[in-house]
Amino acid sequence: GQQLNQSPQSMFIQEGEDVSMNCTSSSIFNTWLWYKQDPGEGPVLLIALYKAGELTSNGRLTAQFGITRKDSFLNISASIPSDVGIYFCAVLNYGGSQGNLIFGKGTKLSVKP
Amino acid sequence: NAGVTQTPKFRVLKTGQSMTLLCAQDMNHEYMYWYRQDPGMGLRLIHYSVGEGTTAKGEVPDGYNVSRLKKQNFLLGLESAAPSQTSVYFCASSSRGDYGYTFGSGTRLTVV
Numbered sequence: 295g296q297q298l299n300q301s302p303q304s305m306f307i308q309e310g311e312d313v314s315m316n317c318t319s320s321s322i323f324n325t326w327l328w329y330k331q332d333p334g335e336g337p338v339l340l341i342a343l344y345k346a347g348e349l350t351s352n353g354r355l356t357a358q359f360g361i362t363r364k365d366s367f368l369n370i371s372a373s374i375p376s377d378v379g380i381y382f383c384a385v386l387n388y389g390g391s392q393g394n395l396i397f398g399k400g401t402k403l404s405v406k407p
Numbered sequence: 408n409a410g411v412t413q414t415p416k417f418r419v420l421k422t423g424q425s426m427t428l429l430c431a432q433d434m435n436h437e438y439m440y441w442y443r444q445d446p447g448m449g450l451r452l453i454h455y456s457v458g459e460g461t462t463a464k465g466e467v468p469d470g471y472n473v474s475r476l477k478k479q480n481f482l483l484g485l486e487s488a489a490p491s492q493t494s495v496y497f498c499a500s501s502s503r504g505d506y507g508y509t510f511g512s513g514t515r516l517t518v519v
Contacts, residue, residue, distance in 0.1 A: 300449075334513070335510075335513070336512050336513055337508075339506070339508070382450065394438075394505070395508060397449050
């Protein structure tokens with residue numbers, strides 16, 4: 295099936311630092327999503343991107359849909375301890391054995407106070 | 408506002424035992440999904456359902472069976488558990504198969 299390459303796999307940062315992670319694919323997708331999974335919980339949708347080149351913010355989070363429609367970036371500014379968790383990118387891809395969403399393998403974020 | 412409820416939250420099984428994981432949603436969603444999450448592997452789709460009485464295989468269906476007898480419930484069965492099925496299992500639901508998945512809080516299963 296289709297794969298999304300998400301990097302980095304993990305990050306250890308100091309509180310207050312900015313964070314950047316990205317996700318790439320070999321195919322074009324028209325909807326890119328970012329989810330966050332808090333420790334011990336299921337993933338929750340953070341941001342949805344529908345248009346190539348689009349930049350969308352949600353508080354301290356900013357995500358961009360790449361102009362080629364093959365990548366997306368998520369930035370977190372001024373990180374705080376509650377940012378800890380796993381961040382997943384996902385794309386909308388109806389049908390197939392992967393269901394309607396294809397997920398990246400996640401970026402695990404740890405924040406040192 | 409319960410959303411998606413998974414039971415049990417934790418379980419330890421011996422190799423060869425069977426069990427059923429229950430997922431219940433109260434949002435009248437048509438689509439339901441079962442995923443497993445393993446370190447470094449992300450979320451992998453096991454089975455899914457596009458409506459009451461329907462089921463379909465996902466990426467990693469072997470060793471699992473599912474049933475969707477009622478719209479609000481999606482059951483995941485392990486007939487003969489194996490250590491390779493040690494994982495965290497997540498159920499999710501969505502309306503009309505769009506991206507607004509609502510996930511449960513997971514079931515941590517250990518097979519010894």
